[in-house]
Amino acid sequence: MTKKQEQNIILLLGALQGIGPFSTDMYLAAFPTIAQELNVTIAEVAYSMSSYFVGICLGQLLNGPLIDRFGRKNPLLIMLGLYILASIGCSMVNSVEGLIVLRFFQAIGGSMGMVANRAIVRDVFPANRLAQVFSTMTLVMGIAPIIAPSVGGFVVVGMGWRAIFWVLAAFASLVLGLVYFFLPESRGKDRSVSLKPKAVLTDFYSILQNRAFLGFTLVAAMNTAGIFAFIANAPFVYMKLLGLNEQTFGWVFGLNAAFFVVGSQLNRWLLKYHSSETIAKRGLLVQALMGVALVVVVAFSYLSLGSLMSLIAVYTFCLGMIGANAMALAIRPFSKNVGSATALLGSFQMGAGAVASAICSYFDDGTAMPMVSVMAGVAFVGLLGLWFGTNHTQKSDKNDEIIFAGDH
Structure with missing residues (x-):
């Protein structure tokens, strides 16, 4: 594969992965408007975010075995179609319950992009380049959380919140076309992969037996938990507590997200000199420190736009450094059932x-304390996961050395 072909694949996979951030971030600025029109609270609207996460979780468990059995491309196209239909449905709801249900199905379709793109990276690139490729993809997909809230804010003001879901449907349609015409099939059908429930569960169980996978997956999961604890509560904290309007919120949120991208790109450079484990450890330590600082700021009533933005900026900077390394370390041991492995990783x-x-x-108590407490807690849990994963990776490497020596 030429360097240009590699770059084109990375760009396309980054666009595919960008569907997720657009789906979550673009309608954040619309929370107050949706709540007002549907006559519910912002906290109730936030459950549509939770239902999306649940759909992403379950959808990946469904889609992972599908791409192992039928190849990467055709299942991806079908699920993108489901995402488009569910997005159109979201634009037509008249109740928060309808929004919650349709966001779930939107996530089922969108989750295929997350599973497929990681599997394709594992298919196409060698194990020692995975973290670097994931960081490069973050540069592409990272544009989404930077511009999505701003775009969402302008759409809400200009056309109403329902238009947001039409924009999401249009973006997914564009990605579907690009996948159809330009993404090569990286792994064909594998008839040895069974889709019977017992066989699927057996495959999942065998993957979970890999303790290094469990440890690094916990790191990746806590990384995501920190991101979305902030995302789900940012509209309330910035707009209700700090008084920003929709458009200003979009710019502020995008600036915070930009530090995530900067962190991921610094990670590409650091990987030339340090291991993924080392970078993740240092990132988690700083992230935990920022989490504690956020709790202190809120507990002692020092919360301001400046203090929140600066601490969140460093926190998200660390998330950008940690995420790609955690994902690469988690899926590195697998060459078969990669779809199922990435599905488990993504669902967690x-x-x-x-x-x-x-x-x-x-x-929810009307303050920022629930958000910052969760953001601090997940960093410490992530450190435990890193210790567990690294410890079992080292044991596995030692066992491999013993076996190799015995062969001679």
Whole structure:
């Protein structure tokens, strides 16, 4: 494969992965408007975010075995179609319950992009380049959370919140066309892969037996939980507590998201000199420190736009450094059933995001404390996951050395 072909694949996969951030971030600025029109609270509207996370979680468990059995491309096209139809449905709802249900099905379709793009990266690139490729993809997909809230804010003001879902449907249609015409099939059908429930569960169980996978997946899951604890509560904190309007919120949120992209790109450079484990460890330590600082700021009533933006900026900068390394370390051991492995990884990530946002909604007390407490807690859990994964990776490497020596 030529370098240009590699770059084109990375760009396309980044656009595919960008569907997820657009789906979550673009309608954030519309939360107050949706709540007002549907006659519910912002916290109730936030459950549509949780239902999306649940759909992403379950959808990946469905889609992983599908791409192992039928190849990557055709299942991806079908699920993008489902995403488009559900997006159109979201634009027509008249109740928050309808929005919650359709966001779930939107996520089922959109989750295929997350599973397929990671599997394709594992198909196409060698294991020692995975973290670097994931970081490069983040540069492409990272544009989405930077511009999505701003675009959403302008759409809400100019055309109403329902138009947001038409924009999402149009973007997914564009991606579907690009996939159809320009994305090559990286792995064909595998008739040895069974879709019977018992066989699927057996494959999942065998993957979960890999303890290094469990540890690094926990890191990735806590990374996602930290991101979405912030995303789900940012509209309330910035607009209700700090008084920003929809458009200003979009710019502020986008600036915070930009630090995520900067962190991911610094990670590409750091990988030339340090291991993924080392970079993730240092990122998690700084992330935990920022989480504690956020709790202190809120607890002692020092919350301001400047303090929140600066601490969140460093926090998201660390998330950008951690995410690509955690994903690469988690899927590195697998060459078969890659779709199922990436599905488990992604479902744990989105499951953690759903739980984090739901916890924040459940403990809503009219302050930013639920958000910052979750953001701090997940960093410490991530450190435990990194220790567990690294410890079992080292044990596995030692066992491989013993076996190799015995062969001689």
